[in-house]
Amino acid sequence: MAAELLPTAYFNETQFRNGRNWPNYCPKPRASSNFSLKASQEPLDDDKSKFYKELGMFSLRKRIEDSVLRAEMLAPTALEFEEGKHVDQEGVVRNYDLWDDLTKSNEVLAKLADSAKVVDTLRDLTYKAEEAKLITELAEMDAITYELFKQAYTASLDVNKFLDKYEMSKLLKEPYDMEGACIIIESRWGDTLSERWALQLAQMYMKWAERQGYAGRIVERYHSSNGELKCASIELEFKFAYGYLSGERGVHSLIRCSDSTSALPKASLASVDVIPLFINSSADLPIEDEDIQVSYPSYCEGNPQMSRVSSAVHIHHIPTGVEVQSTGERSRFANKIKALNRLKAKLLVLLRDHGVSGVGSIKRGAATDRWSRETRKYVLHPTKMVHDLRSGAQFPNVSPVLNGNLDPIIAAHISSRQSSTAV
Structure with missing residues (x-):
């Protein structure tokens, strides 16, 4: 680009x-x-x-x-x-x-x-x-x-x-490519370096949005007991945001190789999920009440300031095992509406990815194994490199990417997606 x-x-x-x-x-x-x-x-x-x-x-x-x-x-x-x-x-x-x-x-x-x-x-x-x-x-x-x-x-x-x-x-002609995007970043819990890495990724996407001339919104943020980032949700309310960023889904690993040849590389892991954010329309997918289990957590782990009164809503979709939640709104009602919209968006993406027409055809657990698919490696030492595993593209400098210059990676992913579609 x-x-x-x-x-x-x-x-x-x-x-x-x-x-x-x-x-x-x-x-x-x-x-x-x-x-x-x-x-x-x-x-x-x-x-x-x-x-x-x-x-x-x-x-x-x-x-x-x-x-x-x-x-x-x-x-x-x-x-x-x-x-x-x-x-x-x-x-x-x-x-x-x-x-x-x-x-x-x-x-x-x-x-x-x-x-x-x-x-x-x-x-x-x-x-x-x-x-x-x-x-x-x-x-x-x-x-x-x-x-x-x-x-x-x-x-x-x-x-x-x-x-x-x-x-x-x-x-960008696939379904939902023209929609906005909700990015959900989650660190590998219990690992301080991974939690810091998740924060870097959140900042990277915010800087990318700024480069496009838009402002991203961090609507949810969960901190660990030591103040690091466990999970964050970013909403990008502009056209084609989902089409640009859909290739970001998967595990992003930051690799720090030691100077010692005997030491194993240290990897910090964070998972990234991207779902459509319907701005001018709503997700068109009926969901039966008996297929969902709604709970209202009274506290957020590692967030003492939210332990008294919480408006958080968690929804579990029983047939597929898909789970979503929303905590960024002030009321439980508003959080429930947003959580339902996120659930519909995730199910619509699964329907498209699996090539099926009904939710009942989605295999249970299809969306829960998010840590098994690595998307990108960021290598800091001794050589500096960003390797996008989806497109196969490699870039020799990490800093521009972390500063929001994702355009070459996005272009490589869209080109590879078009090539696979043509085949």
Whole structure:
């Protein structure tokens, strides 16, 4: 999803946005400067300055031109398709009695609004690409300023970012891919390092949501007696969140290899479950009252502050053994509604995964063995690597991933899912 990184001799995005490594840039001295500060402030001679300026301008111009070319190839076709889709949606609204079924009306109007938003964004993207192209042409005549070139570079980043999302959204066609997502993270209980690892994973998903321009909500959080994280639930209320993150389900292991060759690697484990979060609609699955067992825990283990009065609701689905709970709402009634919605969402995913049409066809215990399926390894020492076992993709640096840069992993998973479907 993110464009491939340039060679290290070129500018990276952060350096460019901050003006660093620009030929005329000179860092300000700090009070705690070390012996190398003086050398770093010495200006380059004219030949070197000219060389680095030409090299930097060439690399940036190449990235801008690549983005413009991509927009010229994809945007017109995409805009034509989305405009036609929007016209069809307008026809549906004109021919539909909005007062006849308010629920259906809201769904129709939401689709119309989404369609209009995509059309507007594609038009804006086309304008940005044309603007960036004009600036690069002026750059060949040395007729632009640094600020103009920075504007073109920023526009090219926006173009690539939107086209990445647009192309990926067209690949997310499975049921519930367009829904929001509820992420449930659980550490291996009794292991302090695993509990800390679960917290890192929760922060990783929150940072990923922030990168997408949205805010995730931690709606539930359970701490162990030593204050570490045992379990957390995060709700992401934006379109395609489930489609992006469905590949995160399974066990995530953080591996710390010892310097000693005789010592075994130490692994911290945490399980991740992802279920659809229905935002504009509700999960359509009838559940019989006699098939569920509802309990109201009076306390939460390791949470003394909740031991007096608790509104927590726990639901056990007897035919399948699936268990869900909700504690984030203020009343038992609200928690019961949310727990039932989570149960329906989990059962719908099981129906899809097992290719069956009825809940009675789901084998008991199908969703309870969550610790037997490893999804991803994060290796910290001696080599640093993230290995996604679902897609087979490997990435050489752990830090960007833990800082929320999941886009390459998500893209690899969606591509592998499309490949397996095609086969």
